[in-house]
Each structure stands twice: as C-alpha cells, then as structure tokens.
Amino acid sequence: MFILLVLIFVACSYWCYWSLNSRKLDKATEDLPTPPAMPIIGHAMMFLGDPQSLLRNIEEIAQIAIKEKGAVKLWLGPKLYVALLNPKDAQVVLENCLDKDGVYRFLRPWLGHGLFIAPLGLWKSHRRVLIPVFHNKVIEEYLEVISKQADVLLERLEEQSGKEKFDVLPYITACTLDIVFETSMGERMDVQHSPDTPYLQARHDIISIINMRLFKVWMQPDCIFNLTRYAKQQKRNIQLTQKFTNEVVQKRRIEYENSKKDQTAATSGKKLKAVLDLLFGREIEFTDEQLREHIDSITIAGNDTTALVIAYTMMLLGMHQDVQERVLKEQEAIFGNSKRGATKEDLQQMHLLERVVKESMRLYTVIPVIARNIDKTVFLPDCGVTLPSGTSAVVGAFAMHRSKAIWGSDADEFDPDRFLPERSRDRHPAAFMPFSYGSRNCIGRNFGMIIIKSILSSVLRTYKIEADEIGPLKIEMLLFPVNGHQLRVIKREIVN
Numbered sequence: 001m002f003i004l005l006v007l008i009f010v011a012c013s014y015w016c017y018w019s020l021n022s023r024k025l026d027k028a029t030e031d032l033p034t035p036p037a038m039p040i041i042g043h044a045m046m047f048l049g050d051p052q053s054l055l056r057n058i059e060e061i062a063q064i065a066i067k068e069k070g071a072v073k074l075w076l077g078p079k080l081y082v083a084l085l086n087p088k089d090a091q092v093v094l095e096n097c098l099d100k101d102g103v104y105r106f107l108r109p110w111l112g113h114g115l116f117i118a119p120l121g122l123w124k125s126h127r128r129v130l131i132p133v134f135h136n137k138v139i140e141e142y143l144e145v146i147s148k149q150a151d152v153l154l155e156r157l158e159e160q161s162g163k164e165k166f167d168v169l170p171y172i173t174a175c176t177l178d179i180v181f182e183t184s185m186g187e188r189m190d191v192q193h194s195p196d197t198p199y200l201q202a203r204h205d206i207i208s209i210i211n212m213r214l215f216k217v218w219m220q221p222d223c224i225f226n227l228t229r230y231a232k233q234q235k236r237n238i239q240l241t242q243k244f245t246n247e248v249v250q251k252r253r254i255e256y257e258n259s260k261k262d263q264t265a266a267t268s269g270k271k272l273k274a275v276l277d278l279l280f281g282r283e284i285e286f287t288d289e290q291l292r293e294h295i296d297s298i299t300i301a302g303n304d305t306t307a308l309v310i311a312y313t314m315m316l317l318g319m320h321q322d323v324q325e326r327v328l329k330e331q332e333a334i335f336g337n338s339k340r341g342a343t344k345e346d347l348q349q350m351h352l353l354e355r356v357v358k359e360s361m362r363l364y365t366v367i368p369v370i371a372r373n374i375d376k377t378v379f380l381p382d383c384g385v386t387l388p389s390g391t392s393a394v395v396g397a398f399a400m401h402r403s404k405a406i407w408g409s410d411a412d413e414f415d416p417d418r419f420l421p422e423r424s425r426d427r428h429p430a431a432f433m434p435f436s437y438g439s440r441n442c443i444g445r446n447f448g449m450i451i452i453k454s455i456l457s458s459v460l461r462t463y464k465i466e467a468d469e470i471g472p473l474k475i476e477m478l479l480f481p482v483n484g485h486q487l488r489v490i491k492r493e494i495v496n
C-alpha cells in the first residue's frame with residue numbers, strides 16, 4: 001500500500017512538473033501556429049504510420065508554416081518541437097544550437113560518441129581534430145580509388161545496358177560503399193563483386209531496426225524495446241559490425257606504432273593514407289573505441305547519402321534529355337573521347353554538372369530534416385519568436401528547398417541554371433542546405449561532391465540514361481522514391 005502511495009505521489013509530481021513546464025513553453029511560443037492536437041500525445045499521431053504518410057504529414061505541416069510565419073509548433077507528448085522553414089531562423093538555430101536532438105539517440109548503441117551524434121563538449125574538440133582529415137588536399141588523394149571503383153560500376157552496369165528499366169540504387173550503393181570503406185579504413189571490401197557478406201547484412205539489419213523504432217512509437221522506450229526480439233537482433237548485429245571495425249583499428253594501430261619506430265619505412269612508404277591512418281598521433285590521442293566510433297559514423301553518414309544523390313541525379317538527367325546533352329558536351333570538352341577517371345583539374349571544370357547536382361539535392365534533399373536541441377534561448381528574427389531552452393527545433397530542409405517564396409513560382413521544376421552565380425547572388429546563404437549549415441554541418445561535403453561528380457562523369461561518358469519519373473517519395477531516415485530509382489542505360493557509341 002505504501003509503495004502504491006509513493007508511486008502515485010511520484011506520478012502526480014511528475015505530471016505537475018510536466019504540465020507547468022509545458023505551459024511555460026507553450027506561452028513563450030504562443031504566437032506560432034499549431035495544427036489541432038490530441039490530449040497528452042499532442043501531434044504524435046502525425047509521425048506514425050508508413051514512411052509515405054509521414055512525408056505527406058510533413059508536407060502538410062510545411063504548408064501551415066508557409067501560410068503563417070514560416071514556423072509551426074508541434075507537441076510530441078511532453079516535448080515541444082518548432083519546425084522552421086525560414087532560412088534566417090534556420091541559420092540562427094544551426095549556428096547557435098549545436099547539440100543534436102534526442103531523436104538521434106537510437107543511433108547511440110551503434111555509433112556511441114562518434115562525430116555524428118557526439119555530445120557537444122566532446123564534439124567540439126573532436127571535430128577540430130577531424131577537420132584537417134577532410135581537407136581538399138587530403139581527399140583529392142582518393143581520386144584514384146574513386147576512379148577504379150567507377151570502372152567496376154561501369155562494368156557492372158553493362159549487364160543492364162539496352163535492357164528494360166531497373167533500380168540503379170543498389171549498383172551505386174555498392175560502388176560508394178567500396179569507395180567509403182577503402183578511403184576511411186584502408187580496407188578493400190569489394191562489395192561491388194560480393195555484396196552478401198555477413199558484415200553488410202548486419203549493417204542493413206541495424207539500419208532497418210533503427211528505422212522501425214523511429215516510426216513505431218511504442219518501440220521507442222528502451223524498457224519496452226529491450227524486451228523484444230529486435231533488441232537481441234540489434235545487439236548481435238552491432239557486435240558483429242563493431243568486431244569488424246575494431247579489428248581494422250587494431251591492425252592499423254600496430255602499423256602506426258611500427259612506423260613510429262621505423263621512421264625511414266614511414267617516410268618512404270607510398271601507401272595511401274586512409275582517414276583512420278590520419279587519426280593516429282593527433283592532438284587528441286584517440287582510444288581504439290573512439291576511433292571505431294568515428295570510423296563507423298563516417299561510413300554510415302557518408303555512404304547512403306552520396307549514393308542517393310548520384311541515383312537521383314541520374315534519374316533527373318534521364319528525365320531531362322536536353323540537360324543530359326549539355327552535360328555530355330561539357331564532359332566531351334574536358335575529356336574528348338577518353339574514358340579515364342577524373343582528376344581534380346577536370347572536376348573543377350564541371351560547372352554545369354555541379355549545378356545539376358545542386359539542383360538534384362535541392363529537389364531531393366536526402367537528409368530532409370535536421371533536428372537540434374535548443375540548449376540556450378534564441379530569438380528567431382523571421383517569425384519573431386524567442387525559443388526557450390528545453391525545446392527542440394526541426395529545420396525542414398526538404399520543404400525549404402521547394403518553397404516558392406524562396407525559389408520562385410517554378411520551385412518544383414528542375415532548372416540547374418538557378419545555381420548560376422548571377423541567379424544565386426540575392427539568395428539567403430542558408431536557403432540551400434543539403435549538407436546542413438553552420439559549424440556542425442557535414443564534414444564530408446567536399447568529399448561527397450568529389451565522389452558524386454567523378455562517378456556521374458564516368459557513367460555519363462559511357463551510358464545514355466533514360467527515365468520517366470521519380471514518383472512518390474518516402475522517408476526512412478533518408479529520402480527514398482517509393483518505387484526505387486528506375487531507369488534505363490544504353491551504351492554510347494564511341495565516335496573517333
């Protein structure tokens with residue numbers, strides 16, 4: 001009886017605290033519009049259901065924001081989220097609040113304190129050490145790896161040449177996996193030839209379970225999730241992937257220690273230095289566990305994103321033959337008939353291809369929302385509201401990229417030339433943020449662009465692409481077309 005009374009007392013105290021706090025946050029943001037909500041759960045129902053309805057609901061929320069102040073408030077149970085669509089407001093949040101929102105916690109058992117979800121204090125010092133590793137001078141060294149893997153991709157696409165439409169994403173994903181693994185860990189995985197390894201299967205299973213937790217709200221509390229078979233499956237798979245990365249880290253550490261002892265071997269060796277190799281002997285002596293967490297974070301954050309951008313761009317070029325012809329002319333001006341891989345000088349000349357990729361990332365923003373914990377009070381100049389600490393902000397990059405107020409009445413059209421310097425000059429710098437914005441933006445953005453442009457350059461010089469439409473979309477952490485990236489490839493004739 002006593003225990004029951006204590007429990008009731010604790011529950012009532014929590015309830016009082018929660019409703020007082022909620023009222024305070026509600027009052028502070030009373031000027032913001034909000035869709036009709038249900039008692040206790042608030043707007044949580046809008047985020048349940050299948051990935052397609054989730055995207056529809058997000059679009060509905062964006063419409064409310066566009067009609068009002070460019071911002072909407074939403075209650076997910078006791079948590080207040082403010083969705084932002086104005087570049088100026090997004091800029092304030094992304095420059096000032098660098099802590100990731102709690103929604104990323106499902107990645108914690110896998111990525112620990114790796115850069116992608118690192119808590120703020122740790123993130124600041126680790127990011128400083130990692131930045132030089134992604135410097136252009138370093139990543140340009142990886143062009144040879146990219147070009148070799150692009151050649152394998154071209155060979156693999158041959159089996160589809162001249163045939164019916166097929167989903168190109170698995171081909172591209174295998175290629176980007178090979179590139180990201182070799183450049184980050186120094187290990188050749190050869191996924192393009194042998195895609196069914198236990199390691200890859202484990203990675204795939206973990207991503208599916210995390211995705212499921214995001215959309216099945218009853219699976220979110222750890223105390224419930226841990227009772228399900230998915231928790232065991234996730235643990236098993238995480239152990240398998242971590243064992244793999246741990247072994248690579250240990251191997252590289254031994255190599256690093258040996259090279260310290262034998263300086264002549266270290267300086268004479270011509271071996272390509274992977275990201276992992278460059279993380280030894282820095283200002284921070286990373287532990288093996290920290291190295292594993294960073295490398296796993298980099299391979300997770302860098303692979304599917306890059307593959308999706310390539311696949312969407314191929315679709316758009318397949319649907320817009322006139323633009324594909326222009327891009328091909330640009331490629332011919334750089335390479336003539338040569339099928340060699342792109343150098344950094346070649347990449348610098350691909351101005352039209354770069355605009356095409358940007359326009360593809362605008363229309364199909366593969367990370368469609370960015371969520372931050374508001375850990376200090378911030379004033380949002382466009383919607384005129386002060387966000388109190390304790391709330392969360394969600395920047396709707398996908399919706400912002402399609403806003404007619406920013407991009408004009410043809411915002412839904414594919415027009416790469418909107419990224420010409422003279423047409424971009426008056427645009428707010430935060431109006432286009434496929435790589436997020438501010439100091440916690442994507443650390444691999446230049447590397448991503450190098451991979452994307454090199455692969456597209458190789459594919460377009462070898463194959464003509466045809467596609468009809470991208471069709472409906474869905475969100476599964478990233479943005480996917482419901483029906484896949486269906487296109488045809490036809491080998492180009494070599495004209496001498």
Ligand code: HEM
Nearest residue numbers: 115116301302305306309367370434435436442443444448
């Ligand atoms: C076109 C390809 C890419 C896109 C669209 C992209 C997009 C993004 C975005 C939007 C974020 C911020 C996510 C958030 O705050 O929720 C991010 C972070 C990150 N990305 Fe990328 N990314 C791409 C390629 C890459 C590549 C190639 C790498 C590395 C090989 C990489 C590594 C990372 C890492 C480590 C972070 C966390 C940064 C931090 O918190 O300091 N990304 N990326």
